Amino acid sequence: MTPTIPDELAKNYDPATIEGPWYDRWYDMGYFTALIDPEKKPFVVIMPPPNVTGELHMGHALFVAVEDILSRWHRMHGTPTLWLPGADHAGIAGQWVVERELAKNGLTRQDLGRELFLENVWEWMDLYRSRILSQLRTLGASCDWTRFHFTMDPGPSRAVRAAFKRLYDKGLIYRGERLINWCPRCMTALSDLEVDHEEVQGSIWTLRYPITGSDEYIEVATTRPETMLGDTAVAVHPDDERYRHLVGRFVTLPILGRQLPIVADAAVDPGFGTGAVKVTPAHDPNDFEIGRRHTLPMINVMNLDGTMNDAAGQFSGQSTQEARKNVVAVLDEEGFLVEVHEHTHSVGRCQRCGTIVEPMISKQWFIEMKPLAEPAIEVAKNGTVRFVPERFKGTYLHWMENIHDWCISRQLWWGHRIPVWYCDCGEIVVTDQETVQQCPKCGGTHLEQDPDVLDTWFSSGLWTFSTLGWPDDTEDLRYFYPGSVMETGYDILFFWVARMIFFGIEFMGEAPFHTVYLHGTVRDELGQRMSKTKGNVIDPTVITREFGSDALRFTLITAGAPGADMKLSEQRVEANRNFGTKIWNATRYVLRAIESGSIARAADGTPLAPVASDMTLADRWILSKLERLTADIEDLFANYQLGEAGRRIYEFLWSEYCDWYIESTKVVLNGEDEATRTTARQTLVYILERSLRLLHPFMPFLTEELWQHLPHSGDSIMIAPWPEADETRIDAQAVNEYEFMMEAVRAVRNARAETGVDAGAWISAMIYPGSHAETFQSLEPVFSLLARVGKGRFEYREAQLEAPQAVVTLVIDDAIIYLPLAGMVDLDAERERLRKEIEQVEEEIARAGQLLSNENFTSRAPAEVVDRQRERMSSSQERLALLQARLGELAG
């Protein structure tokens, strides 16, 4: 169904009444769907798939704004544009949400069993998915919904199995015992990203271990005394003189009596504590590495639920807290405890449930990273993949060069199940099929699938091609891979972006995009992170309901720069809604103006540019400004400076077009000259129609509504051509002259404000035009109206006034405007004002003088910069002379 556009533009800008209907219309017209055109290179952005269980937050709003702007800009350029949307099953977060729902009815996932639990999860997912997707739509996301993918859909799931099998067959996937982050409540391994670290106040215990066969002791310190039960060595630095004689000997572990070797390892910091450390390879990441280097046994003293196991001897079955208290008591009793101090240290908590995470030895699946990392490092180094902002390239390289093997298994039910099957005969079958019916070795049919699922980043890493049909050779894959830009938050540069790069190279033979654009986080107006506990969250759905998506998008884009965090406040969004209102009102003005005359249009209906010979100075000025803007925006877009592009359009429309040009036309349109009136109407509509197209990617709804009411060509601004700059239309002289007039108006306005003259009152003026006589002549009516001086008539002077009476004197370049505010001016105040201005100009002269006497500057800066500085110097000196003369005249 196509909504009809009312003939008349509504009186007021009300985003709520236009945004929804326009989105539906674009969708119905199929404008979001990417079409394959073999003649053209497409523009492709793959959306970072939001977590399906997530609620729309400002991070989403920001990425939608950036990616939608880029997509709309390319689409208007006529480039086949694919913005591919998706949703992520969210692994542990997804499972946790459903478990929480079950808990409301007193149920656990174990109560339901795997199959029933997963049925439950799917029902919830459908519900969540439609919610998050409709929220994305309210933001105006012009993504191709016909190519939407969910990570758990059959296609991407098959890609996951195929990728796993290929890596396994290549020997890059292996199963091994490693130390991982373990949540004893969720009973799963966690990635580093899923662990929150916090500083806590705890204690540090110094223990002494007796050297075997001697009466010496060695002291070690620990924040977790219960783990001493799993100690398998004591380590010291190889250069530490204090302990050199002990290396190679043994200590007797208190309580358990085990013999532990004393080893030398360079990772030990001799300056920390006693310089000797206990080594617990099964429960500490650093100790794990020391253990590997010295092939120490790994003794796990904990059960998966976090209680102590049989290896903990008499403490078996106790919680870590109980065991800690009891171990310390025994050590103290037996004389092995030296001292206890307060100590702040970092503790990791499960991001889902808050339980303290245990480093734990466990049998997991891993990907060997080195062979995958190497080509991924190369593409960043040789510029095949470029980072915006550039500094993130260093971060990326640092990570990739220090990469560890990746633990890809998770002890969850929700996710892509590991495609490994175990037969009774001991055979391990890795498959890209959904199931395995028969063992290829023994022919047996009793096979069990690995119970674990894959880390969500495994499927996310394949996202740039699994969504295009891989492992099949599809038309989409051939045309849209590799994509163009990957746009995401810098916080997942490693977790996601790096994985897409190395998987892309591994499976597709080339990196999946040429540019990585990283945005910052959205913070509150004080620069604090938004959080529910702080109560400073600005909810995008609430704010768009009040001010519109256009205003929110515009705010998010113009408030920031790539890679930088930004501050967001409701007032800023409101201010940008007011920007919308300003353009709305300007359009209403233009529509009224063109009612009274016809508009020249091209064959396709687009308003034509005004005829050059008929243009006034104001027309030439605004047209020059538009062409300059159009050219600059193109450059800014090409360099991903979207925020600056938005700010420039804002400045142009609000100030130059609305505040100056439209005001100028009020004089003309009320005048008698039909030719000038026609040109003004033509200019008004031509500039507005084109600038709406420039603004469209930023504020899609508002611009569409207004554009539809103006003379235009085509069915939608969304598919209208992007304006091309015609720099031959830039008239530098017109720009200079008009801007001289603007400066004069501002000077008069300031003077009126300073002397307390009512803003609406007409005052008279005498003008010594200096070299600007022609400008004054041609812009006289405009100047008069905007500055409210002279009522359209001026008294021009051939020379500067000899003995001015009580006047305010304004010096603009070499022109002088005298405002004889008889009876309204306080002479003392006027003298004070002149003195201040003289001071300012003197400072300017001093600054310029300093620069020009600097050998470094004059010899090294580009010639035109130095020349400009010289010009500025001499014009400031002229100005100073004039101001001093005026002050002298008032002295009497």
Ligand SMILES: [Zn+2]
């Ligand atoms: Zn947990």
Ligand SMILES: [Zn+2]
């Ligand atoms: Zn078998």
